[in-house]
Amino acid sequence: MATPTLAEVMAELVELEDPKTREVNARNGDDHGVHLGELRALAKRLKTQHDLARQLWATGGASARLLAILICRAFERDELDVMLREARTPKVHDWLLNYVVKKSPHSEELRLAWFADSDPVVASAGWALTTERVTRKPESLDLPGLLDGIEAEMKDAPDRLQWAMNHCLAQIGIEHAEHRDRAIDIGERLEVLKDYPTSPGCTSPFAPVWIGEMVRRTR
Template sequence: MAETTLTGTTVAEVLAELAELEDPKTREVNERHGDDHGVHLSKLRALAKRLKTQQDLGWQLWQTGDTAARLLAILICRPKAFERDQLDAMLRQARGPKVHDWLVNYVVKKSPHCEELRRAWFADPDPVVASAGWALTTDRVAAKPEGLDLTRLLDMIEAQMKDAPDRLQWAMNHCLAQIGIEHAEHRARAIDIGERLAVLKDYPTSAGCTSPYAPAWIAEMVRRQHDR
């Protein structure tokens, strides 16, 4: 029997509702991006809004291993309630891009363990885990760069990004662009690295969207800053 939460909602009931929200076309689109679930995110968010914050239920949903359940768990959990080792284990279990991204951005960034985990993950030999460390570093580059060695970050990007696995490469490229956007003294070198490595130069970009190619990304965001 599924454990009942304080609100009376059980894991089994939530999983049944998620199953009813499953849409084959949504699953097909998601699977092309590496995410094995078929629940439209707007419906997932609506369900989370109805359930409200429920740490115990969220933890139980996470432990099911189901991708949609884990996304819902992230939306209804209490980020500051997790211990450091819990978050580390959860990230290592989160192999799908969307679960990984939401866990880092919606939970870890709000955790008191964020900086400790950033440093640990940044140096992790697992490229998926390391990509989380780079994502958190990119956030610091923009919001709290004090104490970061931006020259060393650029050295690492220059030496490693070209041959990095996709998820790690994307995270390093974002960090490269953020350094160029936020720190004028490093902008020329960031652009030069981007041009020489040409990572994501040919990435398909929809009309009206900014290319992830770092030199183009930097140029566009700096232009917007000047136009303010």
């Protein structure tokens, strides 16, 4: 079977476009109308095609970029930095971070660079990578220092950065008993996401509740 061209894949994405899916995604700040299940099925059929992934990313379309993430191989450090700064919609940002950056040998270098970035969306990626380390590889992390930063900055942080900092706060409380009381206290005083609407059966993202529920499950 011949390798599909960029034009052929883009035409298929147009055919998969669904107005209702786009409407639902738009509520979350995303600008694509292809059902993710169909996108994954297309990626499974295409398999890994890094050159095609690069071309898809370059189109700038959200569906094309999501597909690119699913069929790519590794990118270089500077490429990932540029891509992260281009990935402005939540789903593209999250997929790039979770499916590509976290698996990259450059993830720690990027974590340090993004963590202190002046762009709050980029900084949120640094905090997300830090949360990953809080959970999986906390050695050498300054957990009290992270809590200091969260305490000082989370309340007034832009939405996406605030969400990432709150996740880090919760994970510190969940994973590290010696810092749990302070993490809960910070959450209770700042009240970030305290009133966030939560569906029945789901855990609130309000850090004190989130920490308490996850700790309870491990006992």
